[in-house]
Amino acid sequence: MFGTHYRIERKSVALAVAIMVVASIGGLIEIAPLFTIDETVESDPDMRVYTPLELAGRNIYMREGCYACHSQMVRTLQDEVERYGPYSLAVESRYDHPMLWGSKRTGPDLARVGGKYSDQWHTAHLNNPRDVVPQSIMPRYHWLSETGLQTKHLGDDLRALKAVGVPYTDDMIANAPSDALAQASPDSDTDELVARYGDATQVRLFDGDQRTVSEMDALVAYLQVLGKLSNAAQPAPKE
Template sequence: MFGFHYRLERKAIGLTIGIIAAASVGGFVEIAPLFTIHQTVEDAPGMRVYTPLELAGRNIYIREGCYACHSQMIRTLRDDVDRYGPYSLAVESKYDHPMLWGSKRTGPDLARIGEKYSDQWHVAHLNNPRDVVPVSVMPAYGWLLTTELRTDDLDLHLKAQRRVGVPYTDDMIANAAMDAYAQSNPDSPQADGVIKRYGKATTMRAFDGLPSKLTEMDALVAYLQVLGRLTDAAHKSIAQAEAGQ
């Protein structure tokens, strides 16, 4: 076996063919399941899309590299389920471009962090993690509270998401900037428009505690508070499984 390999290494064409063959096997194993994706991914007809504010928060989450220390995929292991809740389903990441499943957990998994803690907790934690978790090694993000959220290009972000399959409507895209402001200021005249476009389940409040100012903290907390709450498919799957036992 080793003699054959040594002889193959001395022949460039043979070695190249061998590399292509080995890579093809790996590629086939990864690509073949995609042809049956519609049969294996759960259906979630009631799943809603991210609001412009939540999508902006997701962009900040990616920009600050939060995905490097936090995964967003609860595994089927008993320990994971006991600690974080129902294991993640593929459909829950249906509108995530890019997906943020991850595998590195310097911090806890965030797939179901939504509404687990108050907005005030998240603001304090992001401002200085040691204030709420003394042993935390997470860096502080205090500038989020003072940095005004850029909204003039939110319509372009929604358009880009629609190009890859997220069902944003023309109305959602046209009102993106206004909806981001209104979601964090529920007393504004535009708040009803957010509910109309994104549904009654949309969380409407000043996430950073300052309704008069739209900050990057508003956006990031809004995103964290919706994680695991775009659909209840995972909880339904568990209920159905328990009913069948």
């Protein structure tokens, strides 16, 4: 076997052909499944989109590099399912541009963290992780509570996502800044917000401070919907 390999190495044309054959096999294995992607990827007609506040939180999550230490994909391994919940499905990342599956877990996976902890826990954890997890090595993000959320360009964010297939309407785009503020201001009129994004929309003071809508509000709102935009991965109720 090695003799054949050595002989091919001495002939540039034969070596080039062998490389192309091997690369073609690998490429075929990667590309062929894409032809049946419509049959293999799950669908969820009831899946909802991120609200402007949740999308702003996702942008902050990426800006602060949270994806470098936290993955968002529960694999099919038994110990992961037991720890984090049902394994992730492709449809759950349908509206994620870019996807944040990740591969490094300095911190725990966050694919199903939504609703696992209270808003107060998340706020305290982000302000100073060691207040709630003494052994944590996560850095502090205390300035998020002190920084007002910038909503001016949220409409542009929704418009860009619409261009790549996320079903935002013109009404959602036009009202993105006001909807972001309304979601973290429960005393305001939120009827139109709920009408646009559905009854599952969470409206409350995410950071516990009613004086202003902060970046902390947005990030906590985002964390609280992870794993909750779709019910496709949840086991069917027993009859």
